[in-house]
Amino acid sequence: MTRSEFLAALRRRLSHLPPEEQDAALKYYEEYFDEAESEEEAARQLGSPDAIADRILADYGAGRAHAAEKKPGRSPWFYVAIVSLCILFSPVILGVGGAALAAALTIACLFLVAVVGVIGGFLCAALALLAAFVILLVACVPAFASFPPAGTLLLGASLACAGMGALLGVFTGYLCYWTGLLFRAMFTCGRRKKGAKAK
Amino acid sequence: MLLPVNAAMMDACVLAALEKEDTYGYRITQQLTHGLGVSESSLYPVLRRLQKDGCLSTYDVAISGRNRRYYRITDRGRQVLATYRREWVEYKRRIDEILSPIQQESQEENLS
Known part of the structure; x- marks a missing residue:
């Protein structure tokens, strides 16, 4: 050859x-x-x-x-490098982490304020209507004595206030109930996610 | 040779030869095939493997109009060679313990 x-x-x-x-x-x-x-x-x-x-x-x-057999194991230097980078960039990591936490807390607070505000608003309106009902009812008694048509008007207004107040009260109750359901759903959802991660 | 030389022994012998001096493929092949009684075709895979493992490096030298590739042992190669040398001493001791012929005096003791 x-x-x-x-x-x-x-x-x-x-x-x-x-x-x-x-x-x-x-x-x-x-x-x-x-x-x-x-x-x-x-x-x-x-x-x-x-x-x-x-x-x-x-x-x-x-x-x-x-x-190929050797490949899966990472050298200890890899972990040393990761830890060093974490320490080196800790101001950045802490800064970004802090900002994210602050943003999350702000959103949660705003949400809470909004919920409390809306429910509170409805509750106040219901209470105000109830108060108006009582005041008008008390006012219609002397009005009937002096000028009956005015008394009738005041009685009607008082009853209307009572009706609206009752409706708003019921609605506020439902609102509280729904919000409670929403919070519970969010809470259990979060717990389930955590549980899934732990597995 | 009656007793075959395995891959680890080939590695050790190549590293030991390169520890003495840098050399080129044909020369180390001739040295080791004659010394160990292995075939000429067995040297290249050993050299290539040692090179990939970082035990030896290569460089080309222009000689009579062409390049001759020289092999040089690296620091890692020296470490590996030191390990092989220790292993060889231990291996030899164990085999000698089993193979060495019975001493004359102890034979006489047994007879008396």
Whole structure:
């Protein structure tokens, strides 16, 4: 087998390897031919290019398998780097974390204020109507005595106030109930999420 | 040789040869195949593996119109070689313990 035949056969058998692997192997065997006393002597010593290629392929596969086995474990330096970065950037992390916490608290407070405000507003309105009902009812008694039509008007207004007040009161009660349901739903939802994470 | 040389021994021998001096592929192949009785085709995979593991590095030297690739042992290669040397002493001691022939005096003691 001549030098060129040997090298061509070797290259053909190694064609599945990455280019740098092929080049390294070809370089070594080209050099072997160059250094040897004669082409025949080198070819005789080296033997079959197929056998040589098989050894290279087997060794490459074993090396790759070995590398793949090693891969999952992270070096301790990775963790050291992460911790150092955390310390180094702690002002930024604390700043961003603080801002996020502040924003979350603000939103929660606004929500609470809004809920309390709306419910409180309805409650106040209901109480005011109830008060108006009592005042008008008290006022209609002397009005009846002096001028009956005015008394009737005041009585009607008083009853209307009572009706609206009762309606608003009932509505406020429902509002409280719904808000309670909403808070409970949010709370249990959060707990369920936490529970799922813990698993 | 009757007793075969395994892959770890090949690594150790290549590193030991490179510790003495930088050398090129054909030369180290000739040295070790004659010294160890292994085939010429077995040296390249060893050199390539050691290079990938960082135990040796290569550099090219222009010689009579072409490049000759030289191999040089790295610090990591020296560490690995030191480990192989310790292992070899231990291995030899254990095998000797089992293989060494019975001493003349103790044979006589047994007879009397």
